[in-house]
Amino acid sequence: MTVIDRRDFLRRTALASAAAAAATLVPGATFGVEWLEAQQGPISWKKAPCRFCGTGCGLLIGISEGRAIGVQGDPDSPVNKGLCCVKGYHSVQALYGRDRIRRAMVRRNGRLVEVPLSEALDVVAERLQATIRDHGKDAVAMYGSGQWTIPDGYAALKLFKGGIGTNNVEANARLCMASAVTGFMTSFGLDEPMGCYEDIDHADVFVLWGNNMAEMHPVLFSRILERKRLHPDVRIIDLATRTTRTSYASDRSVLFQPQTDLALANAICHEIIRNHWIDDSFVREHVSFKKGKTDIGYGLEERFSFADEARDADFDEYVEFLDDYTSDLVAEISGVPADEIRYLASLYGDPAKNVVSFWCMGVNQHVRGTWMNNLIYNIHLLVGKISKPGNSPFSLTGQPSACGTVREVGTLTHKLPHGAVTSEDARKMAAEIWQVPEDRIPDKPTYDTVQMFRALDRGDIRFVWIQVTNPMVSLPKLARYREGALKEDRFVVVSDVYPTPTTDVADVVLPSAMWIEREGMFGNSERRTQHWEKMLEPPGEAMSDTWQIIEVARRAGHAALFPWTEENHIEEIWREYTRFHDEPDHRMASYEDLRARPGVMWPYVNGRETRWRYNAAHDPVADPDLGFDFYGHPDHRAWIWLRPYEEAAEVPDDEYPFWLCTGRVLEHWHTGSLTRRIPVLHRAMPKAYVEIASEDARELGIVNGEQVRLVTRRGSMLIEARVDYRGQPARGQVFVPFFDEALLVNDLTLDAYCPISKQPDYKKCAVRVERVGRGSS
């Protein structure tokens, strides 16, 4: 379509409207204007999971004459049953931004110049080998994301761990999912949820822990609202630090002070025990008690390291531990009235109610994220409301394949597709499947994400290849890592579909084929793997991330690891990869099943999906004599952890009196590099802003729409204030969305993280709000 200005657009619309009306007056009238009467070729509708969040909605993509022309929700998808959100419906428009990267670029004399793709791949392979030669194999790294397809992540892992022999593979899912993983591992010994989305259709109470689902997981939230519409006694409780759409749609909105969710969860457990709402037999038979280290720090020190230690505890010790968390004491620190805490506990404690807890970044991006996950599991375990239809603690994911690729394939420094690098069995298995010497895979993890970029800044890492992610917008305390990436003798390769602040720091930019321009699989939050076929030709020389890795591997002497053709490599990768998961506790669907069905949930055993793990009535691995069998732990029990409340890494003070929370908005997904190229989404949310509580705004003399300055110990920014807009922060708190590359709030955030999961806390640091006055900018 040629560019037409607004008036031209209106004139064409007016003409089309007149023509349409004329056709009702005089059927069959023609006007000799080609575009008015153009007919469209046939449309085929093909299934694909949505490109955006971890919900994993099934879409039907309309393809006509080599172009995507529309989207419908897939009514056959058990995830969304035909409903999408505004991002999903418009997702195909993200393919057609005019500035798509179509050719490779190499930096020469400070400028990125277009070169043939094969030449750029040569440059990448040469530099990779040269860096290994000069600085060792741990000086090269790969940084991917939860938007990597499963074959992308698998190819990256195989090249780096099996070929080069370094554990330097990380993914941005460290920034969004790591606490969920360590939470699962510590409480159950196995990653990923026991329940599934179908729990929504059986629940009586939904407790949302710091989770604005109405905006961030709207399709699942609509499923909750549907449940409530059909069953008016259903209760939705929004536990949060600010008032949002979710609060308004909930039956109860409970606001707590940042970081005090730790105390709140313990107080709920205290009330459950005090009121004898505990499920005695479940706890006796299926639960053991553990305690770990306390006062564990915040990962702020250079080369920080931490390893937790599980020590045995018992029920009496646990009860004593909870004495510090009476409702009255916790009411004081959390700001949640004691009666409200008792009410929450009663909802969890009522044996006649099924309870689902949902959480996402509020709990996971938390300096005690692992602990918070443990604490929510504690509540469910105490009342035995777990692994049963409608009873489910459920950590949602933010990326389409954070589970499928990063967690299941294991594209993290400590992971292999099956097990951790520290396990000899896991290394042996990988070496056998990959047909590489066992000692190729190092037995020690290297850098988590924050440490990896610190290492790049220090020079311990000299070469990093970044695919499908935009760390120069999304890393906390960003300025340091941007400067690090720009240093002399650091080589940054970026594979992406659009120019971003990350391609701005690149030495080589590789054009990627996006989503339905190649074949692939994603795995969503509920263990569901979804396949899509290639539907469109990628623009220019764009190539899938998987094939880019294979091309570089072949140039760098690792051709033997990837003996596949362009036509069959996705299928062959799937067959090889699923050999890692060939046990009933993680068995995955065949390639053929994936192609035929709108997603399959693992463990997939004898043609059946496992909807509730650890429950012998549903899970073929669980021991029927036990009823519930938490087989991830050697004692076949789930672990209740004694996790205390500890303060946030940085707390507001006189100089920086406000809490700064960052996050997403409905219209934009993550750093906005895709959604901002979708016209309706950009028009609805053109730039970032700061939400300020109306009382605070009044006190500071700030009015809606005025520019204010936000200052933290890391940096400052000018940004527009919003008062009583979409979200309403509590007093003493402000909120800024992070999608806007022109307003980089991550220059202000702190890179403190959970010492167990190494996931940064983007939700809490101290900030000062300064009035600038109108008209200035």
Added chain:
Amino acid sequence: MPVCGYVVVPRPGEKERLRAALARIHECEVVPAENAEILLLVTSADTTREDERLRRQVEELPGVQALLLTFGEVDPDMTNEAGVLP
């Protein structure tokens, strides 16, 4: 910038003369039907007042039997580039 779309029904036998008359008005774009006694008209004016005047001018042309408004857009708050809700 008001833009309006109309279907114009000419008096019998007046289609061609009316088309020519409309085409002479600068702000008018006219598309005759190829196979029916009917015209499509798009007017674009700079102001609402200008739009009213233009419509009266078209109404008063002798060849017009009926004028049907099918689309009208004054493009109001959409032009708020500041991105602030009205």
Added chain:
Amino acid sequence: MRGARRARGAGELVKGVNRPSPAGSLFRRVGLILLAVLAMIQVTVLLRPGPEDGDGFRTVSTVQEPDARLPIASELGPFRDLFGAFSAVPLGEKSPHVVVPTRADRRSRRAFEGAPPFIPHPLEPETERTQDCAPCHEFGGYNPLLRTYAPRAPHPEKTNCLQCHVRPVTTGIFVESDWVYVDWPPYGAGGVIEGSPPTVPHSLQMREHCLACHGGAAAAPDIRTPHPERFNCRQCHVPAPGNDEFVRPSPVGEGR
């Protein structure tokens, strides 16, 4: 008034008509529709089902049938609140500047045919949080403030409205798009043979309630049904045929 889209009705006659004209016949038709509506409102009272029985609070200890297996929406849709579509102000309402949206309006509010339309009117900041759209859109009707007919939501049971419908606050663009709007289903898709009832050229997902878009005052004239009194729409209008032709399987006993 704060900048609502202002436009005028397709049926609105700017200049008098001296003798029967196509436009005149349109008006006569509208009159007939109106009569039919008034006649049917009487019946509504008798036919409308009672308030839905809440099935109370129930606990689920074993796997029960999930909610999804409720009556099939696409079958139920056309009959939902049978005559509600006509509870809006009648079409004959004399108002000088009434927007009756056309197909072109529909197009200007969507990225593609079938996409959720964006919100073309200002939103109170509070509505951003409460999503209280139902008062205007649950049943539709004339909105004097915006001088237009509020369209009726074809899926009023969905209440997280802004999940799909967003409010543009600028006409600006981040990067130009090479997206192409393709008209589908082809406009004016008629019956399979001359004179047969047109087939349904679009998916019924969330559009089960035919009269929300095809009946009532807010319906675009070019897709408005001429016979809204016949509410069993899918008695005559079936989903658009695909390209498959019926081929009889091999007679019993023949194939392998």
